[in-house]
Amino acid sequence: MDHHLLGKYLKGEATPEECQQVEEWLQNAPEDWVDAFMESQEQAGEPLPPLEKETFTARVMQRVRPRKNRWLQVAAVMAGLLAAGWYLVKPGKVKPRELELVDISIPANKTGRITLPDGSKVVMNAGSRLQYVRDFEGSTRAVTLTGEAFFDVSPDTEKPFIIQAGALSTRVLGTSFNISAYPGARRLTVTVLSGKVSVTDTLSSRAVTLLPRQKAVFLPGSASLAAETVAHPENEIAWQQGRMTFDETPLSEVAEKLSRRYNVHIVLASGRLANCRFNGEFEKEPLDVILRMITRLTSTRARREGDTVYLSGQGCAPAN
Structure with missing residues (x-):
């Protein structure tokens, strides 16, 4: 090569x-x-x-x-x-120009706000990590995200903004959107609040273009990528105000979000439990209060052992 x-x-x-x-x-x-x-x-x-x-x-x-x-x-x-902050070599240069990698991590149960070199604003959710080359050297503004973050990207038609998050590559010129791509998550999402973005599954090169109130959903298990309409896109960024909003949300996804928020490990006893749907909104409630509501509304039982919570019950039939 x-x-x-x-x-x-x-x-x-x-x-x-x-x-x-x-x-x-x-x-x-x-x-x-x-x-x-x-x-x-x-x-x-x-x-x-x-x-x-x-x-x-x-x-x-x-x-x-x-x-x-x-x-x-x-x-x-x-x-x-x-x-890794891959370095760039300008034509005519004898030595490579070393680039400094910026690596920002947010601990569990915290959020963080940062301003990127181009003036773009990023709000990072708990347990997230953002990496980029200082000063955005090169022809693109490229960052790598692990976890979840809301981006408000400054317009620059000459220098696209590209986010690599798991198997998804999101390319924009200037817009606001939310990306959720935690390791091990059952699905990765990109939700647009303003502007237009292109989302590509880097494994198959499939791509979707999103407008406001639209979301791209990628399922790692089946390697499928699809776009869907979002009735309440504001719910996707409720975490910025410390709120968690669930609207017919699968119990498996509820468990993932609560695990990250409260720094615990919530285990579902059976696959049928993942089919159950939950509605609710929380802000500063203790985990025990939320678990009591979940068990009451989903006919489940919760048992806690240290930092692990076990949810058991009959579960639900798959949604049609």
Whole structure:
């Protein structure tokens, strides 16, 4: 593989034809391609400093694990390269210009507000992480999100804003939207409040375009991506005010959100419980109060052992 072309692809500067060429190569790329790429840079007189090279390799390989689906590994490598703060080389430069990676994490039961280098505003939910290259070097404004965040992106028609969140890549020019993509979640969502965004499943290259009051839903289990209308998009960002709003929400999703909010692990005793739907709104109520309401409305029982809560009961039939 031409490493100059690979570099263009990683920076989002490749043409569609070049992207296809790189992606076809990546499907059967050798496992040591990262080492080969870095060795080529050294041979060209543009080596990475030892510490940065160590960090680069560690962060890339941390995200590359054996998987049945080769495309999952490719997507993980791409996310790893972005999160590692891949450096840029300007034409005519002898040495690579090192880029500083900004890494922001929000602890459980907290939210955080930050302003990005371009003036874009981000509100991060509990247990979330945001990574980007300081000053947004390159032709795009690229960030990697783990968890959930609300973005209010400053317009810039010359420099698209791209968020890599799990298997979803969201591309915008200037708009406001919410992304929820926690590791292990049963579904990943992108909800638009203003403007227009394009959401792509990086594993299959399927894409949907969203307008206000629309949501993209990606199900990792079935690798399906679809767009749907949202009746109350404000509910998607209620967490910014410390509120949790559930509207016919599957009990499995309720359990995930409560686990993150209260830093516990809520376990459903059977798959049928995941089919149950729950309605309610909470703000500062203790977890025990919320659990009592859930058990009463869903005919379940709750048993707590330390930081683990077990929900059991007959469950519900799948929705038609």
